[in-house]
Amino acid sequence: MAGSLTDEDRERAAEAERTQKAAADERARLATERARLEGEHARLEAEFQCLRDAERAHHAQRDALEVASIAALHAQAVAVINIRSLIPVVLDGESPNYTTWRSLFLLVVGKYELSDHVLSDIAYPDVPSWVRMECTVLSWLYGTISSKLVQVVMTPTSSARRVWLGLEEQFVGNKETRALYIDAEFRTFCQGDLSISDYCSKMKNMADALGDLGEPVLDRTLVLAVLRSLNERFSYMAALIKRTKPFPSFSEVRADLMLEELTAKNKPTEPSAFLAAGNGSGARSSGVNNNGGSSAGGHSAGGGGRNKNRNRRGGRANNGGGGAPGQNGGGHPAPRPGSPAPTPVFDVQS
Known part of the structure; x- marks a missing residue:
């Protein structure tokens, strides 16, 4: 039977054997590659798990720090005695300072991580720490508004959120x-x-x-x-x-x-004290020269007046008195313009 096989049959058998061997080698290679990939996947999975664990630990640490920080801020908020030292503006219904007051109040509650008490409707009445901070914020609200507004927004069941909305309605309603x-x-x-x-x-x-x-x-x-x-x-x-x-x-x-x-x-005034003093001195000097005094010849004031009128008609510059032309009524020479007034001389008659 074996001797009856031809060369063609033997060639086919050899080809089939080679094909089977190649297929077996390929299956072995694929199995090896699969094992390698599974190992790589396991390694990556382990690394990813480590990263997730590290991230969880980091978040837990950060959350713990945040909780501690918030607790410290809340303790500081409770210790605030005078809220007006932080919010100096008192909200009054008759003055337009709502915008300023609102901005300052939000800054303060944001600083102490208490914004949710006035901006959120979510409440935790069963949590003692939340209730304590709710009372703190509510006292801040009452402490920074006028007594009239307190009477308007205060109720036996008031919360910080309700008071905040009530104030908003008072100033932003309609x-x-x-x-x-x-x-x-x-x-x-x-x-x-x-x-x-x-x-x-x-x-x-x-x-x-x-x-x-x-x-x-x-x-x-x-x-x-x-x-x-x-x-x-x-x-x-x-x-x-x-x-x-x-x-x-x-x-x-x-x-x-x-x-x-x-x-x-701060602009200075233009007239100076020196000019004012000069004008006053000139006025006093002019007043002395124009008055009709008694002359050495015993003329009266009436005579000086007549002499003054005669001088005006004759073009003379004499003032009243019975003196010579160009002289005052007292017999003194007429002073030059700008010169000081002469001292009057009185004659004593026996």
Whole structure:
């Protein structure tokens, strides 16, 4: 049977054997590669797990530090005795300082990680530490508003969030009506007798109030409104500032106007004391020369008057008295212009 195999059959058998061997080698190579890849995957998985563990440890450490930091901040917040040392503005329903008060209050609660007590509706009444800080923030709110506002927003079940919203309603409620009235005042307000500081503060407060009501005023619009309503003393400054390129900001305009106001206040007066004294001396000298005194010949005041009239008709420059031409009534020579008045001499008759 084997002798009956031809060369072609033997060639086919050899080819099949080679094919089987190649397939076996390929399977072995693939198995080896698979094992290598599985080992690499296991190694990468282990490294990734290590990285995740390290990240978890880092986050845990950071969270622990953050918790400790927040606890320390809360302890400092509880220790604040006078909240007005941190928030010097007292919110009053009759003054437009809501924007300033709100900004300062948010800065303080943000500093002590207590913003959620006024900005979030989420509460944790079962957590003692949260309740303690809620009381702290609520006391801050009551301590920085007027007594009238306290009576408006305080209730037996008040929370910091409810008081915050109540104050917001007091100052920002009815936005359209409030904006209408404030905008009208903003566009018609004039400086009058106000100082530059008070006038600019008033205009800035109205602009901020409009911004709180959803009607923001651009800085350029604020500057134009300030320049439009200046009094006559600073009207020339308005003309100069309008031509400035680039157009200045409100802070720059306020600084320029305050500097001009300070310069005008410290400007010296033009008449000097020396000139005033000189004018007074000349007046006294003139008064002495024009008075008709008694002459050596015993003329009376009436005679001096007649002599004065005669001199005026004759073109003479004599004053009253019975002296010689060109002399005063007392017999003295007429003084030259600018010379001091002569001392009068009195005759004693026996």
